[in-house]
Every structure is written in structure tokens, then in C-alpha cells.
Amino acid sequence: MSAALSAQEISRALTRISHEILEKNGGSSNLTLLGIPTRGAHLASRIATIINSIDSCDVPVGTLDITLHRDDLRMRPPRALMPTLIPQAGIDGRDVILIDDVLFSGRTIRAALDALGEIGRPKSVQLAILVDRGHRELPIRADFVGKNIPTARTQNVKVNLSETDGEDEVVVSEGESK
Amino acid sequence: MRHLLSISDLSKDDAVLILDTAIEMARASDGPMKKLPTLRGRTIVNLFAEDSTRTRISFEAAAKRLSADVINFGAKGSSLSKGESLKDTALTLQAMGADAVIIRHSASGAPVRLADSAWMSGSVINAGDGTHEHPSQALLDAFTIRKHCAKGGGDLAGLRIGIVGDVLHSRVARSNVLLLALLGAHVTLIAPPTLLPFGVENWPVDISYDFDSVLPSLDAVMMLRVQQERMSDLFFPNAREYSRYFGLNRDRMLMMKPNSIVMHPGPMNRGLEITADVADSARSVIVEQVSNGVSVRMAILYLLLAGAPSEIGANT
Numbered sequence: 060m061s062a063a064l065s066a067q068e069i070s071r072a073l074t075r076i077s078h079e080i081l082e083k084n085g086g087s088s089n090l091t092l093l094g095i096p097t098r099g100a101h102l103a104s105r106i107a108t109i110i111n112s113i114d115s116c117d118v119p120v121g122t123l124d125i126t127l128h129r130d131d132l133r134m135r136p137p138r139a140l141m142p143t144l145i146p147q148a149g150i151d152g153r154d155v156i157l158i159d160d161v162l163f164s165g166r167t168i169r170a171a172l173d174a175l176g177e178i179g180r181p182k183s184v185q186l187a188i189l190v191d192r193g194h195r196e197l198p199i200r201a202d203f204v205g206k207n208i209p210t211a212r213t214q215n216v217k218v219n220l221s222e223t224d225g226e227d228e229v230v231v232s233e234g235e236s237k
Numbered sequence: 238m239r240h241l242l243s244i245s246d247l248s249k250d251d252a253v254l255i256l257d258t259a260i261e262m263a264r265a266s267d268g269p270m271k272k273l274p275t276l277r278g279r280t281i282v283n284l285f286a287e288d289s290t291r292t293r294i295s296f297e298a299a300a301k302r303l304s305a306d307v308i309n310f311g312a313k314g315s316s317l318s319k320g321e322s323l324k325d326t327a328l329t330l331q332a333m334g335a336d337a338v339i340i341r342h343s344a345s346g347a348p349v350r351l352a353d354s355a356w357m358s359g360s361v362i363n364a365g366d367g368t369h370e371h372p373s374q375a376l377l378d379a380f381t382i383r384k385h386c387a388k389g390g391g392d393l394a395g396l397r398i399g400i401v402g403d404v405l406h407s408r409v410a411r412s413n414v415l416l417l418a419l420l421g422a423h424v425t426l427i428a429p430p431t432l433l434p435f436g437v438e439n440w441p442v443d444i445s446y447d448f449d450s451v452l453p454s455l456d457a458v459m460m461l462r463v464q465q466e467r468m469s470d471l472f473f474p475n476a477r478e479y480s481r482y483f484g485l486n487r488d489r490m491l492m493m494k495p496n497s498i499v500m501h502p503g504p505m506n507r508g509l510e511i512t513a514d515v516a517d518s519a520r521s522v523i524v525e526q527v528s529n530g531v532s533v534r535m536a537i538l539y540l541l542l543a544g545a546p547s548e549i550g551a552n553t
Contacts, residue, residue: 127303127539132543137544179269
């Protein structure tokens with residue numbers, strides 16, 4: 060077990076991602092941030108705070124629970140649902156930034172794209188991710204990456220955030236892959 | 238757990254999980270994501286051997302919002318009216334590949350018989366059996382009470398709830414007593430002695446024969462329908478006397494606590510157990526109970542059918 064990212068590195072990565080989002084989209088005026096619960100939602104609100112302070116704006120932030128859109132529902136026991144909170148203005152015509160903690164198979168993001176399609180028609184959808192650990196099973200890539208961490212399939216990558224886990228840290232451990 | 242047959246099969250955690258899931262389902266229904274792909278390709282049969290408006294439509298709406306295929310079939314217009322047995326009906330449903338059967342039956346225990354038999358492999362959901370139980374109604378009532386009255390936290394601790402009227406014939410009352418007690422609420426049954434079931438003194442409830450003395454302390458008043466179709470004896474002298482002692486009218490409503498609510502599982506006998514002005518008043522959440530019913534039933538279907546082996550009931 061080793062810390063792949065420290066608290067300070069996570070904070071730097073989020074600051075850089077925030078700048079990259081602003082650079083690529085030419086400002087914050089058309090942005091809507093959607094975090095995928097649980098940890099993606101916390102990352103989204105952190106990135107929103109950083110963007111707001113850089114651009115002195117108030118960027119809309121929401122959460123998007125994709126559980127009901129998953130393709131592996133039948134393979135595990137049903138899980139509790141998390142809140143989906145779409146900002147008042149909706150997502151039609153917006154540049155939507157999806158935010159999650161770890162990008163692995165890409166199936167979560169596929170489900171999120173399906174869910175977005177039910178809600179509206181964004182101008183564009185971009186993906187920001189704290190850790191890209193490889194092993195994609197679908198043609199999906201991230202636009203903004205905190206850190207690429209090469210892993211074996213059998214390893215576990217765990218993102219700890221102070222909101223849910225007491226401290227900020229990314230840990231790679233050996234173990235049975237789920 | 239594969240089936241939802243009785244509230245007594247649920248642990249407190251199971252019940253809270255269903256109610257929490259229903260909150261998210263309600264949010265999904267209110268928002269732009271009305272149709273969810275979760276149960277696509279699953280077949281759900283509504284087997285209603287007894288009449289129903291709300292429960293049947295509500296289960297159908299819930300299943301359709303989760304993209305399941307729904308087959309409705311009632312006693313009238315099917316071979317049930319020709320005397321086909323429950324077993325043969327179940328074998329037919331199995332042969333057609335039903336993933337779940339939602340059953341309402343006039344015989345208490347019919348859903349348990351269906352679930353325990355080897356007649357079919359799908360889930361069985363009890364939508365009201367005789368005078369036994371009606372678990373999905375109790376869950377939607379608890380959901381409604383939690384939304385309006387709960388003092389924070391997942392359960393209903395500290396709330397006082399009155400269930401008034403024909404408890405003897407009411408499966409809604411039986412399920413509600415079990416569930417509300419499980420969630421920590423304090424339940425008082427208010428009814429004439431003739432309309433209380435045998436053995437009621439062993440239930441986790443208080444019993445009162447005097448509506449007016451209990452009413453001012455209640456957070457929610459649940460009025461029950463007087464089930465005349467199940468009454469072969471004389472249980473009270475006449476309807477006017479029943480209304481005077483156990484009906485909810487405007488004068489009684491004025492005695493209620495501020496922010497307390499009036500509930501009724503429907504269908505109502507307006508003028509008998511509840512007057513029209515109370516049923517249509519601001520305190521009445523009777524119509525809202527119906528829309529909450531769809532969210533709660535979506536949660537039940539999701540938790541029973543969406544996953545591999547279900548986790549509700551696993552720890553009981």
C-alpha cells in the first residue's frame with residue numbers, strides 16, 4: 060500500500076484542472092459542473108470553488124447519480140441511490156463538465172452520458188478525472204486528468220477525501236479487483 | 238430477499254433503505270428524467286384478483302417509469318372468473334416468463350402461498366391479501382409521514398400516529414402498525430371494540446375508544462375505510478352513530494395540532510368516516526399519498542428486481 064497522491068498533490072491537480080477547464084472553454088460563462096456521487100460530487104464542488112475564485116463568477120454545480128443507468132445492475136446486489144441535483148438552469152446548450160474520482164473501465168461515464176441524454180442536450184460534454192488508472196473497456200477518454208497512475212487490473216485505487224474519509228489521499232493497494 | 242410479502246419480513250434498516258430510495262425516485266420523477274432504463278426487458282405481471290384503483294395503477298406507473306413491461310390481468314375478463322386455481326394461473330405466468338408478480342387477492346396468505354410454492358421462480362409482491370397485510374401501502378404512508386412530520390433522522394421516533402376506524406378488516410392497519418412501530422413511532426388505535434381484531438392487546442399499540450381525547454396529541458391521523466363489503470355482521474348500530482363517534486369532521490379537525498396531517502388509504506366513504514370538507518382541506522395529504530405511492534413502489538421494484546440477489550431482508 061502506497062500513497063500515489065498526497066493531499067498537496069491533489070490540491071495542485073485540482074487547481075491545474077480548473078485552469079485547464081477555463082482555458083479550453085474560454086472562460087466560465089457557459090460552464091455547468093456535474094459531479095458523480097459520492098466523491099466526484101465533492102471534487103466538483105472543490106473545482107467550482109477554485110473556478111469561482113479565479114474567474115470571480117458563480118459557476119452552476121450539480122450532482123448526477125448514474126446508478127439507475129448502470130449496465131452491471133444485474134451482477135450485484137442493488138445499491139442505495141444517491142441524489143441527482145441538476146442546476147436550475149438545466150443543461151441545454153451548456154458546456155457540461157462531468158467530474159469523477161477514478162476513471163477505470165469507462166462504464167460509469169457511459170452510464171452518465173446516457174443519463175445526460177435523458178435530461179437535455181448539452182452543447183458539449185467534457186470529462187475531468189482525478190486519477191486515470193487505465194484498463195478502459197469502452198472508447199472513452201478524459202479531457203482533464205489529475206494524474207495517470209498505471210495499475211494492474213487486480214489492484215485497487217482508492218481516493219480518500221476529507222469530506223468523506225477524513226483526509227485527502229489517493230492510495231493504490233494490492234487486492235482482488237472488484 | 239426476493240419477495241415483499243409482509244412488513245414483518247423487514248428489518249428497520251431495510252425499511253429505511255426503501256424509504257431513502259423512494260426519495261431519490263421521487264426526485265427523478267419530479268425532474269426531467271421521468272423514464273429510467275433500469276428494468277428494461279423485465280416483465281412484471283399485475284395479478285389483481287380483487288378490485289383496485291390506486292394500487293394497480295400505481296404499480297403499473299412505477300414499473301413503466303423503470304422501463305419494465307407490464308401485463309395487467311384481473312379477475313374479470315380472465316380465466317380466474319372461470320374458476321382457474323391460483324396454481325394453474327401461476328404456472329401460466331411462469332411459462333410466459335414473468336420476472337415478478339404483483340398480487341392482490343381476497344384470501345389472506347395467497348401471496349405467501351405463491352412465493353413458497355415451486356410454481357414460479359419470480360419475485361412475489363403482496364399488493365393486499367384479504368385482511369392480512371398491504372406492505373406497499375404502509376411504506377407509502379410512512380414515506381408521507383416522514384416527509385411531513387419527521388423531526389430529522391431516518392426514522393419516525395417520537396411521532397404519535399392515530400389509526401382510526403375499521404381496524405378489524407383493514408390490512409392497511411396491520412401493515413402500518415408493524416411498520417410504524419418498527420420505525421419508532423407511537424401508534425394508537427381508535428375504534429369501537431367491535432371493530433378491533435382478536436388479540437389486538439398483543440400488538441405494539443395503545444387502544445382508545447374515545448377519539449376526542451387522543452386527537453389533540455396526534456401528529457398524523459390515518460382514517461380507515463369502513464369495509465362494508467367484508468361486514469357480514471352488525472358492527473355498529475348505524476352509520477350516523479359511527480360518524481358521530483369515529484368520523485373525522487370539521488369540528489374534530491379544529492382540535493388537531495398545528496402541522497398535523499390527515500391521511501386515508503382510499504377509497505373514501507365521504508360522509509361516513511371522513512367528511513368532504515376535511516378530505517379536501519389543507520391538512521389532507523390524501524392525494525399526495527397517491528403520488529408518493531408511485532415513488533415508493535419504484536423503490537420496491539428497483540430493490541427487488543434490479544440487482545442480483547437482493548439485499549433487503551438479507552439481514553433478517
